[in-house]
Amino acid sequence: MGLLTFKGGIHPDDGKKLAREKAIVPAVPSGELAYALSQHIGAPANPVVKVGERVLKGQKLAEAGGFVSAPIYASVSGTVKKIETRFGPSGSKVGCIIVENDGEYEETEYAPVKPLEKMEKDEILNLIGDAGVVGMGGAGFPTKVKLSPKEPEKIEYVIANCAECEPYITADYRRMIEEPEKLVGGMRVVLRLFDNAKGIFGVEDNKPEAIAKLTELVRHEERMEVKVLKTKYPQGAERQLIFALTGRAINSSMLPADAGCVVDNVETLISINRAVVEGKPLMERVITVTGDAVSEPGNFLAPIGMNQRELVEMAGGFKTEPQKVISGGPMMGFAMFTLDVPVTKTSSAILCMTKDEVAAMEPSACINCGRCVEVCPSRLIPSRLADYAERNDEQSFTKWEGLECMECGSCSFVCPAKRQLKQAIGSMRKSALANRRKK
């Protein structure tokens, strides 16, 4: 039987060899830390500390600002210096709590937690919500809300997204081979919430060591199994992952729960484990610092709020001045204009490249080769959608299912005419979605 996968997709040079053999190193921040109040989808968090106050590592700095929101915790001990707006990784300004690190890492006392088997479902969900856990694969959606579907008994699959299909990023891979017990622990917690569900770890076949470790660990877990996926981008996109593992299809107006699925990525499941099994909040995450401009690419356990420039310095700094710095991977990440931004719960990588391949491309006219159609995992006609987008023809764009684009960038990657298909379709899609919300 062939490997599990989806239709379409591409095989870019994965660039993972730069950092995949580099063990996770704890990053030690030196200066001040900036805790963004908006590092999740939903309402910004509201500060509960005052300027001048001493805070401990693990202390709550800001509480959730609504039902869809998440609290923020200090990852060091120190003094609250300011509460002000600063640039976040995406280039927009966000409110931040600035803490001067005193270097003592004095930690707060955490409330004791019961053994998992003695907890009620509500207690588990509250621990996850109170710990500030959000989707750490990039979405930043509060995990408590995601794990509270209307009909939990209809959830049949809890999927651990272990694909890590974005080129260059190796943070999840290192977690899987260095701390697979914590990942399996997170799955165990989520399965307690869904009595009729089975847990699946979906791992691409370019990670044999991770497949072997996880398979060994779940050998006696009746409700868990490891499934091997074909290595292909964007195998880790939620819709493609669900389809490959269960054969179920969802579109942009459906949630995974509508197909009986819940999907969480590796770092999120590890944070769930920390919240429920250890009773500790989300204060850190693994980030890959990589690219051909970096002296010593690696994977770092970074405290939330740490300055990203310091992380690049930990990776030996630049050996060559980068032409382009990206937050995340090359396919779905976004260009950074400064490294002086804080690590957030959704920061997965800092990619520093000596060539800006997109800027070097001179687009030309479409030659109707059909390659973009072949690779589109959402089964769209990107060339046509980009035409509609360029003409600002929202009606035709929507009629031809432009809203189903997930901005994976596969079409731009293969286009011999170097058309910026993803950019054109992505911006039309955003404005069409905004117009739909207004109606």
Ligand code: SF4
């Ligand atoms: S149209 Fe959208 S979903 Fe399809 S390949 Fe292009 S970016 Fe990806």
Ligand code: SF4
């Ligand atoms: S890949 Fe580029 S050149 Fe080929 S059909 Fe699509 S838009 Fe046209």
